[in-house]
Structure formats: structure tokens, C-alpha cells
Amino acid sequence: MNRAIKVIVGLALLLLRPAYTADQWSQFRGSQAGVAADDPALPESWSATENILWKIDVPGLGWSSPVVWDDHIFITSAISAGQETPPTKGLYDPGDEHGKTKSSAVQRWMVYDIDFKTGKIRWQRELHSGAPPIPRHVKNSFASETPVTDGQRVYVYFGSIGLVAALDLNGKTVWTKDIGAFDGRSGYGMAASPALYKNRLYIVNDNATNAFIAAYDTQTGAQIWKVNREETESWATPLVWENELRTEIVSAATGKIRSYDLEGKLLWELKGMTNLDTPTPFAKNGLVYLSSGYPGTAPRPVYAIRPGAAGDISLKPNETSNQYIVWYQPLLGTYNTSALVYGDYYYTLLDRGFLLCHDARTGKQIYGRQRIATDTSGFTSSPWAYNGKIFLLSEDGDTFVVQAGPEFKVLGKNSLDEMSLATPAVANGSVILRTQSKLYRIARKAP
Amino acid sequence: MPGKFAQAALLCAGAAGIWAQTLKFAPVASISLPADMIKVQGHSAYIAGAKAITVIDVSHPEAPKRAGSYTFPDKIWGFRVVGSLVYVADDLTGLEILDVSNPNAPVLRGSFKTKGQAKAVVVLGNKAVVVDHMQGLDFFDVSDLSKPVFQSSLFLDGYARDIALSGSIAYAVDSPTGFYVLDLAKPGPPDFAASLQAANGQVVAAGPKLACVPGRAGLQIFDVSDPASPTLASTLKTPGGAPVRVALRGTRAYAADGREGLQVVDLSNPTKPTIIGAYKTTDPARDVEVSDSLVFVVAGSGQLQILRETQ
Numbered sequence: 103m104n105r106a107i108k109v110i111v112g113l114a115l116l117l118l119r120p121a122y123t124a125d126q127w128s129q130f131r132g133s134q135a136g137v138a139a140d141d142p143a144l145p146e147s148w149s150a151t152e153n154i155l156w157k158i159d160v161p162g163l164g165w166s167s168p169v170v171w172d173d174h175i176f177i178t179s180a181i182s183a184g185q186e187t188p189p190t191k192g193l194y195d196p197g198d199e200h201g202k203t204k205s206s207a208v209q210r211w212m213v214y215d216i217d218f219k220t221g222k223i224r225w226q227r228e229l230h231s232g233a234p235p236i237p238r239h240v241k242n243s244f245a246s247e248t249p250v251t252d253g254q255r256v257y258v259y260f261g262s263i264g265l266v267a268a269l270d271l272n273g274k275t276v277w278t279k280d281i282g283a284f285d286g287r288s289g290y291g292m293a294a295s296p297a298l299y300k301n302r303l304y305i306v307n308d309n310a311t312n313a314f315i316a317a318y319d320t321q322t323g324a325q326i327w328k329v330n331r332e333e334t335e336s337w338a339t340p341l342v343w344e345n346e347l348r349t350e351i352v353s354a355a356t357g358k359i360r361s362y363d364l365e366g367k368l369l370w371e372l373k374g375m376t377n378l379d380t381p382t383p384f385a386k387n388g389l390v391y392l393s394s395g396y397p398g399t400a401p402r403p404v405y406a407i408r409p410g411a412a413g414d415i416s417l418k419p420n421e422t423s424n425q426y427i428v429w430y431q432p433l434l435g436t437y438n439t440s441a442l443v444y445g446d447y448y449y450t451l452l453d454r455g456f457l458l459c460h461d462a463r464t465g466k467q468i469y470g471r472q473r474i475a476t477d478t479s480g481f482t483s484s485p486w487a488y489n490g491k492i493f494l495l496s497e498d499g500d501t502f503v504v505q506a507g508p509e510f511k512v513l514g515k516n517s518l519d520e521m522s523l524a525t526p527a528v529a530n531g532s533v534i535l536r537t538q539s540k541l542y543r544i545a546r547k548a549p
Numbered sequence: 550m551p552g553k554f555a556q557a558a559l560l561c562a563g564a565a566g567i568w569a570q571t572l573k574f575a576p577v578a579s580i581s582l583p584a585d586m587i588k589v590q591g592h593s594a595y596i597a598g599a600k601a602i603t604v605i606d607v608s609h610p611e612a613p614k615r616a617g618s619y620t621f622p623d624k625i626w627g628f629r630v631v632g633s634l635v636y637v638a639d640d641l642t643g644l645e646i647l648d649v650s651n652p653n654a655p656v657l658r659g660s661f662k663t664k665g666q667a668k669a670v671v672v673l674g675n676k677a678v679v680v681d682h683m684q685g686l687d688f689f690d691v692s693d694l695s696k697p698v699f700q701s702s703l704f705l706d707g708y709a710r711d712i713a714l715s716g717s718i719a720y721a722v723d724s725p726t727g728f729y730v731l732d733l734a735k736p737g738p739p740d741f742a743a744s745l746q747a748a749n750g751q752v753v754a755a756g757p758k759l760a761c762v763p764g765r766a767g768l769q770i771f772d773v774s775d776p777a778s779p780t781l782a783s784t785l786k787t788p789g790g791a792p793v794r795v796a797l798r799g800t801r802a803y804a805a806d807g808r809e810g811l812q813v814v815d816l817s818n819p820t821k822p823t824i825i826g827a828y829k830t831t832d833p834a835r836d837v838e839v840s841d842s843l844v845f846v847v848a849g850s851g852q853l854q855i856l857r858e859t860q
Contacts, residue, residue, distance in 0.1 A: 190641065192641070192664070192665055192666070192683055193665065193682065193683050194640075194641060194665060194682050195666060195682055195708070397706075397707050397708050397724075398707060398724040399707075399724075399725050400707070400726060454665075454683055454684070454704075471704070473704075476702075477664065478664070479664065479665075480665075480683060
């Protein structure tokens with residue numbers, strides 16, 4: 103085979119190979135920040151009865167997302183022995199305590215492995231039981247951190263009890279580690295998921311007494327390094343960003359965005375986030391996107407940052423970009439949802455039910471605030487996309503289907519009629535969607 | 550020696566402050582009941598406390614008498630009295646309309662479940678505007694009290710907090726800083742006549758030429774003599790530091806100033822507001838209403854104090 107043919111064959115193979123594997127969704131929002139590989143088997147419409155391959159009841163309460171590896175679906179939950187204050191849909195002022203709620207009931211912190219094909223529980227493990235040492239927001243849960251898997255083990259983190267654990271795919275506990283349970287400034291509980299990169303598990307725990315980011319050995323759970331941070335609370339999952347220059351860990355928080363190298367050395371930082379910070383950083387098109395948008399404050403920034411930054415890259419007054427900040431929008435940040443870059447566009451799902459679209463590379467507005475529907479309770483789940491469509495799951499359990507591209511158009515609404523805050527997984531031609539009490543596998547049924 | 554000079558200067562300043570306070574108040578009566586907010590109309594005071602509205606007969610202010618009450622499903626965030634009707638912003642239950650024609654036996658006439666949390670309400674004719682934490686401002690046709698009809702909503706950028714009405718001009722505030730003006734008499738889809746990012750509080754009171762926003766910054770005074778171009782005229786740091794609510798009467802603002810009780814502010818010159826009277830309530834002042842020479846102050850979480858202006 104001469105060189106030209108080799109190149110052509112190589113290119114053809116590259117084109118045939120999916121950009122990323124469609125049968126795994128190993129972490130919160132998958133490996134592509136909510137974008138799934140196109141697949142004609144993936145559904146565009148469903149209801150409680152239509153295109154549901156199976157549904158199961160999930161005991162307890164957990165707003166963590168499902169993750170998928172081959173025929174394993176992993177989810178977590180906390181089962182209360184008592185009566186918990188039920189969460190209420192919508193964005194609202196919960197009153198004097200701002201939603202802080204303390205549970206004295208014994209909880210059981212659970213991990214489930216569910217058979218992808220049948221929906222049967224393959225195994226379940228109780229990792230801890232007891233009264234939670236810290237409070238939570240009435241809309242949070244004690245199992246809001248999404249597990250992560252490398253196909254050998256599933257790693258779970260329960261910040262409310264400070265427990266990290268690794269289980270093999272047969273459900274055997276490989277190791278557990280107590281890293282401490284700490285209360286945040288507002289007493290809203292924990293939610294930042296662990297991040298996995300090669301043989302290390304990275305955890306951010308921002309709290310009022312001992313905020314830190316730390317790396318743990320995936321085989322043993324041994325702490326490799328730990329760096330303290332001046333933060334008091336945040337819920338953003340850290341991102342391991344493999345860019346053209348290096349691999350770094352980007353973490354958004356109330357005080358600052360920080361990026362660390364893989365040994366915990368601070369590379370760069372950026373001030374200017376809002377006082378409650380939840381959206382997860384993600385990377386696309388060679389840029390990392392960061393957002394923070396508690397609606398009761400301003401600015402509510404979105405930053406797009408190129409690789410290679412060093413030191414303090416904060417914008418100076420009246421600046422909207424600098425050497426590393428490619429673009430900045432002062433009022434585009436979201437409260438709970440993470441944004442989506444799909445194709446050339448950056449989509450913002452505002453928690454109060456609007457979608458906006460910007461050019462992902464320049465930040466230029468493509469379309470402004472578009473109301474998704476007049477009858478929604480708000481959005482907490484992050485958007486996802488495939489087959490040229492964007493999916494927006496409301497707290498009511500309604501998934502709005504919106505066409506991707508420069509023109510806003512709602513194509514449909516798929517209702518499951520139960521409160522939903524978890525971001526679904528998409529794998530093997532199916533959407534794995536978790537509502538408050540159920541887990542659904544949704545796919546086009548063969549005609 | 551410098552210490553003595555400083556002390557003397559402080560005494561002088563204090564004396565000037567005392568002499569500036571020309572208004573005096575005398576306690577008339579008080580009554581204990583769950584109380585967060587108050588409105589007064591005619592001989593009735595309407596007290597919102599937690600989930601209930603209680604009507605108090607104040608025709609004899611020295612002997613206020615409890616009439617009827619009505620308990621709603623949720624916490625009352627705001628309310629307005631219009632004639633014999635009380636419009637209530639009742640948290641996630643939404644808009645509630647209470648008939649108080651018979652103050653001893655209030656009757657619920659209608660309700661509408663708003664999409665988000667109802668925080669405040671104003672009414673102009675058949676139009677009710679509900680501050681909705683989720684949607685911004687919700688507009689209703691309340692021609693048929695038993696069936697309020699949702700018409701449209703107007704999004705506020707931050708968390709919608711409060712609305713006040715003067716004539717047909719409504720003033721709304723959101724968190725963190727939004728201050729919005731809209732004319733409810735204007736036909737067609739509702740829209741803002743003006744907005745500015747300058748408010749620093751969660752409630753608003755309005756008069757013909759001024760609007761006040763109490764909050765952590767103090768008492769903000771907005772000049773709204775031209776509603777199309779409102780300006781922040783001044784901010785007064787009150788003795789309590791963070792006034793909770795305020796009532797406007799003519800050129801005076803009566804502020805519920807927390808631990809410092811009632812503060813009366815002269816707004817004749819909105820750019821130079823001056824405290825002209827005060828009354829230290831036993832518990833922190835949380836809301837205030839003025840009717841003729843009487844001042845009604847909600848103090849703590851369980852007391853209505855009635856004061857009379859004595860000079």
C-alpha cells in the first residue's frame with residue numbers, strides 16, 4: 103500500500119469511526135458535555151407510555167445523574183427512614199432559612215447497578231447509614247453527586263457524609279475513604295461530582311471550614327495531593343481539560359475560577375463569579391466555557407477561555423476580553439443548568455425557561471431570550487443534544503425538543519409528569535432519564 | 550485635648566440632629582397578633598401575619614378590636630386593599646382575592662395559581678399585576694373576581710420582588726438592582742416605560758413624584774416626576790441602617806427602620822432627605838402605615854403599635 107492509499111484509508115477509517123463512543127456515558131453530561139453521537143435509534147418523542155423500553159422505581163431521593171458503561175447503568179440514592187420535606191418545583195424564595203433543611207432521620211446511602219437491557223437491578227450496595235451530619239437545601243438531595251466510571255470500577259462520592267468509594271462492576275467495594283463532611287456557608291449541602299482522569303479521581307469540596315481540591319488514586323483511594331482553597335461553597339463539578347497545550351483541572355467557584363495542573367499547582371485564576379456557583383465548566387472548540395448566574399446578583403458572567411493562561415487573568419474594568427479570555431458576556435450566566443455547545447453555537451438555558459443562542463467562538467448573539475413555554479416550573483437539568491436537536495428537561499418532567507441552529511423553534515414536548523432535576527445520560531441509542539422516583543430507558547421502538 | 554474637641558463636635562452634631570427632629574409621637578394603643586405587614590383603609594387595619602390576613606377595627610384607635618381573619622394555604626408575601634377586596638400574593642398558591650365587605654367574616658372570592666411564587670400585587674381597575682418570582686410580572690384581568698384570567702407576563706431580569714402603584718404608574722423592583730416603570734393604563738401589551746439598574750432593596754413604595762426603596766443601602770429616593778426617566782435622587786443612611794418597609798405621604802417617608810423603630814424623613818428636597826421625627830418601638834419595626842395623624846407600626850413578629858403624631 104503506497105503512502106497516498108494509506109492516507110486515504112486512514113482518513114476513511116477516521117470518518118467512519120464515531121468521534122466518541124456511543125455506548126458509554128461515563129460521567130456527568132458524558133464525555134462531550136451533553137452532546138451525544140448521532141444515532142437514528144435515539145428518540146425524539148416519548149411519553150410515560152410511548153418509546154419507553156422500561157421504567158423502574160428508584161428508592162429514596164437522589165438528583166445525581168445516571169452513568170452508563172456497556173450494559174451497566176449506575177445511579178446513587180439516599181433512602182430516608184423518616185419523612186423528608188418534599189422538594190417543590192420551581193425557582194422560589196424558600197423564606198427565612200432560604201431552603202436550608204436539616205434531617206435527623208437515618209439515611210442509607212446506596213449505589214445501584216441496573217441492567218441496561220432489562221432495567222433489573224443487577225446489584226445494590228449500601229455504603230453507609232446514619233443521620234446526615236450536614237443540612238441541605240430543600241431542593242438538594244443527599245445523593246446529588248453523579249458517579250463516574252472507567253469501565254473497571256464505578257467511583258461514587260457522597261459529600262454529605264464525606265465518603266468516596268470505588269466498586270468493581272460486580273458490586274464489590276474495592277475501597278472507601280472518609281474525606282470529611284463539611285457544611286457550606288449557606289447549609290445547602292453538596293453536589294459537585296468527582297472527575298476522573300487516567301488513574302486519578304479529582305474531588306472539589308468547597309465548604310465553610312476546610313475547602314479543598316484533592317486527587318486520589320483510583321486503585322487504592324490513597325490521597326495523592328490536596329490543596330486548600332479560599333472558598334465557602336460551590337456545586338460545580340471540576341473539568342479535566344485536555345487542550346492543545348496541556349491537561350489541567352478547571353474548577354469554578356464563588357470566589358474564583360481556578361485551574362490546576364495535574365499535581366495541584368495553580369496555573370491561573372479568574373475572579374468575578376456570582377455568590378452561588380453551580381454550572382459545570384466544559385470544553386469545546388479548543389475553549390473552556392465557564393458560567394455563573396445566580397439571578398439575584400449581577401454580573402452573571404460567561405467566559406470562554408483559550409489554553410495556556412497563567413496567573414490572574416481577571417478582566418480589568420471595561421474589558422470584555424484579554425489575551426486568554428476570548429469572549430465574555432456579563433449577564434448570560436445560568437443559575438443551575440450548564441450551557442451546551444452544539445456545532446457552532448453556545449446555547450444558554452436560563453433557569454426560568456428561556457433559551458438563548460450565541461456564536462460559540464465569538465460570543466456574538468445569534469438569538470436573544472426565547473421563551474420555551476409559558477407553563478414550565480423552571481429548569482435545573484442541563485441540556486443535551488443529538489441528531490440536530492436540543493433537549494431541555496424542565497422540573498415538571500417535560501422535555502422540550504428544540505431545533506439546533508440559528509433559528510429558535512420548539513419542535514415538541516415529551517412529558518413524564520414527575521419532578522426532574524437530574525441530567526439524563528445518552529448511550530446505546532437510548533436516553534436514560536431519571537425523575538424523582540423513577541428511571542426510564544427511552545428509545546425508538548422497532549415498528 | 551484633640552479628644553475634647555472631638556467630643557464637643559459630636560455633642561454639637563447630636564444637638565443639631567435632635568433639633569432637626571421636630572415630629573413627636575405618642576403611643577395610642579397596641580394589639581398583639583401575628584404580624585408581618587399592614588395596610589390601613591378607612592377604619593380598618595389589615596394585618597398579614599404568616600398565612601393569615603386579620604382585620605382590625607381601628608375606628609377607636611385607643612381600643613383596636615380584632616374583627617375577622619382568613620388563613621391562606623401559603624405564606625403571604627404581599628397584599629393590597631382595594632375597596633372591600635384584599636388582593637393577596639400567596640407564595641406558590643398565587644393570587645388570592647378576599648372579600649372583606651363583612652370584616653368579621655372575610656370570604657375568598659377567587660384565586661389563580663401563578664406559575665412561580667407570588668410576591669406582591671397591585672390593582673388598577675380590572676387589571677391586577679402579580680410579582681412572580683419566576684415569571685417577572687404577571688398580568689390578570691380580574692373583571693370576574695371568581696375567575697381571574699391570566700393575560701401575559703413581563704420578564705424581569707433578576708428575581709422579581711415588589712411592585713407599587715401611584716395613579717396608573719407602577720414601579721417594580723427586582724434583585725439585585727432592577728427598578729422598572731410601567732404605565733398600567735396604557736393600552737396594548739405591557740411594556741416598560743423605563744428601567745434602570747440602581748435599586749438596592751426588595752420592596753418599593755410610590756407617590757406621585759417620588760418612589761422609595763428601603764434596603765441594606767439605606768433609604769433610596771427615586772425622582773419619578775418624569776416616569777419615563779427616573780433618577781436616583783439620593784440615598785439616606787437611616788439610624789437602623791437597613792429600613793425594612795416604608796410608607797409615603799406627601800413629602801414624607803415613614804420608614805420601619807428595624808431596631809431604630811419609626812423614622813420620618815422629609816423629602817421636600819429629594820436630593821437632601823432629612824430625618825424629622827422618630828419613635829423607638831419596643832421591638833424592631835417591620836412595616837408602617839399612615840392614616841391622618843395616626844401611624845401604625847408592625848413591630849417584632851407579633852405586635853401592632855398605634856401612634857399619634859403630637860406636633
